[in-house]
Amino acid sequence: MYRLYDRDPEAFGELYDNYAPRIYRYIYFKVATRSEAEDLTAEVFLKTWEYVQKREKRITSFQAFVYRLARNIVVDHYRSRAQQNEHNIEDDKLTNIPVPSENSIEEILIRETDMATVQKALQKLKEEYREAIVLRYIEGYSIGEIAKILEKSKGAVRVTTHRAVEALKNELETVEATIQKK
């Protein structure tokens, strides 16, 4: 980190290599398309650099910082989209992120697998649960690390992840039932 504050471009490059895939994945489960995920990921790292340059407050945990920044950027993204649209967007569209376009080749390919089913069910969860599952079971962060990222207590994170898994299991049953009907 000190190399980053020392304006070492290579240090920034190393952080990018380490965190870009994770931040991309984190955002991917929050947005509708891959291109949105890409754009917002790029914005996260641009803003990170700006923040470091401003030197207003030291980043003590880059991991927690960059995830929080990603969260804020996604929220801002949906807010500005809501403002730009002529029609009102219901609040739940900010939380129930639509599944990646069914017409994309990629979606067609992955639809056949269990992974796709899980992903579909995941998208139907409320934001808080989806986020907990992404951080805990996809990214593999510990409860403590997640608590830092989400600025919650460890106890609260444990409860949320437990409930999230139960909610996902229920949702999976619904999704699988829907697929079988088709």
Next chain:
Amino acid sequence: MTTHQLKKQLSSLRSIKPDASWQKQQKEMLLNIVREEAMSQPVLSWSTRIENAGTAFETFFANSFKVMATHSVSAILLVLVVLSGSAGYVVSAAENSLPGDSLYKVKTAVETARLKLTTSPQSKVALEVEFAARRLDEVTALTKMGGGNSLKVAELVSRFETDLTKVAFTAKELSVSSPSSGVEVAKIVDARLGNYIYVLKNTSKTTDNSDLSRRVDKALIAVNKAETEGLKVIVNSDTPSDENVVNKLDVKIKNAEDNLKLAEARFKGGAKGAIEAHQSLEEAKKKMDAGDLKTAITIIAQVEDIVYKLNEVVIPEEEVNGEVLGDVSKEPVKDEVKSDVDISIGLENVGAPDSNK
């Protein structure tokens, strides 16, 4: 799908990655921006670069030596090694740490080391006053953070109370062995008391934890006692007392009157000697009007002790042999106590109402 299968499926979603060429392109674009901005900005000074390195060292240090930092003796040795190695930025990094942080033991070890290395009593008291103020800064910081820090705050408040009691004792001893030093020290202490009271009262307002409230009350008593001792030293010295001292004595008399009324209200039928205590305070006012501040402060101190004793009688199970017995809030508080405590014995010899008048 079982939970285990589900978790396995979820971890397989880690295969979702950004397109490799997109990632490479993005990285290049970002690094170009970073390089351009880095070149266009002024070169960082050495002091800034050392500060940057120090911050990183603190993080590395805190992680790598976390076990060592949990033991006070090791922490003291560590501090000495670090200081002698001129890596003082670790020590300065520890200065903002709070209880629970890995560097907090270093902070308190440095304080202990500084006290041990200080020989002059005035300097020692000045340091103790500063460290007591730090405990309250930590209380303020933890209170602002909120969320389950009541226990840490309570321990800090108790520690502050202990430290301040030591300071008041040192100041009193010093006033005997070296009166001029005693006055200097009393003034150092007196200058901080307003801030102590402010932080403690604020802490009391923001908590509903009964143990913490009790400790804050005890700490406020310690502050009041320190103020009284300090005023005694100043008033008993040969230096003329300024208006500030007179104002403080007026306020102390008023507070003593109010606290006495509150304390005696808990006793059925009043407390024995309360009338004499009130009369003594009237006597203290007369002494002040006559310029006899020494007698006035002595009377005030005695009445304050009576008030403390009265308040102790109301919660008699609180302390045994100096050990706190546990959560007092769970034990029934005795609201009404028979007034068999004779408080008038504290008023012998000094300022007692002249029965011949």
